[in-house]
Amino acid sequence: GESVGLHLPTLSVQEGDNSIINCAYSNSASDYFIWYKQESGKGPQFIIDIRSNMDKRQGQRVTVLLNKTVKHLSLQIAATQPGDSAVYFCAESRTYKYIFGTGTRLKVLA
Amino acid sequence: DTGVSQNPRHKITKRGQNVTFRCDPISEHNRLYWYRQTLGQGPEFLTYFQNEAQLEKSRLLSDRFSAERPKGSFSTLEIQRTEQGDSAMYLCASSAGTSGNVNEQFFGPGTRLTVL
Numbered sequence: 040g041e042s043v044g045l046h047l048p049t050l051s052v053q054e055g056d057n058s059i060i061n062c063a064y065s066n067s068a069s070d071y072f073i074w075y076k077q078e079s080g081k082g083p084q085f086i087i088d089i090r091s092n093m094d095k096r097q098g099q100r101v102t103v104l105l106n107k108t109v110k111h112l113s114l115q116i117a118a119t120q121p122g123d124s125a126v127y128f129c130a131e132s133r134t135y136k137y138i139f140g141t142g143t144r145l146k147v148l149a
Numbered sequence: 150d151t152g153v154s155q156n157p158r159h160k161i162t163k164r165g166q167n168v169t170f171r172c173d174p175i176s177e178h179n180r181l182y183w184y185r186q187t188l189g190q191g192p193e194f195l196t197y198f199q200n201e202a203q204l205e206k207s208r209l210l211s212d213r214f215s216a217e218r219p220k221g222s223f224s225t226l227e228i229q230r231t232e233q234g235d236s237a238m239y240l241c242a243s244s245a246g247t248s249g250n251v252n253e254q255f256f257g258p259g260t261r262l263t264v265l
Contacts, residue, residue, distance in 0.1 A: 082151070085254075139192050
């Protein structure tokens with residue numbers, strides 16, 4: 040299948056460990072932030088979102104942290120599984136348009 | 150499967166030919182977006198429709214590109230006189246305009262275009 044993100048930063052973690060993927064966003068006026076997961080040959084898949092009036096939001100095995108002071112977003116994945124291997128993108132939005140960051144490839148080691 | 154479908158999934162064409170892609174959004178979504186993604190990059194916004202109205206076009210969308218959403222349902226993206234630099238994945242997304250999380254965009258699987 041096709042490869043997404045041939046030259047992306049890569050994070051390698053052991054299966055069962057926690058993963059932290061970081062993202063810097065550019066527009067201080069952005070008020071909505073999203074994390075997407077993209078597997079080879081597929082479109083981005085929504086993971087979790089957060090609005091600018093929050094600094095933390097939890098989902099199933101995932102947590103997003105937002106630090107507006109330094110315009111930083113992170114995605115924490117608990118107990119990383121082989122199925123979590125993919126490229127992860129953060130996106131920021133102020134209206135309807137998403138601005139995507141550079142992705143991070145997550146590799147889960149058995 | 151997000152419920153957004155795109156056809157074809159793959160298209161190989163020769164430089165100078167015209168190509169057209171189709172996107173079928175989630176049926177109750179009135180907002181539709183096109184993005185382009187090249188290898189190693191995140192998706193880049195191309196254009197946005199609310200119902201049948203095209204409300205924004207990125208400067209990435211040269212005059213060789215045209216998008217339509219004639220009845221506010223499916224959308225087409227046409228590229229005329231394709232160039233090798235048009236080779237990319239073309240992604241469609243849709244979102245709800247009136248209920249639920251209006252910001253959340255659901256992406257289709259994309260159409261991979263290769264221009265020879």
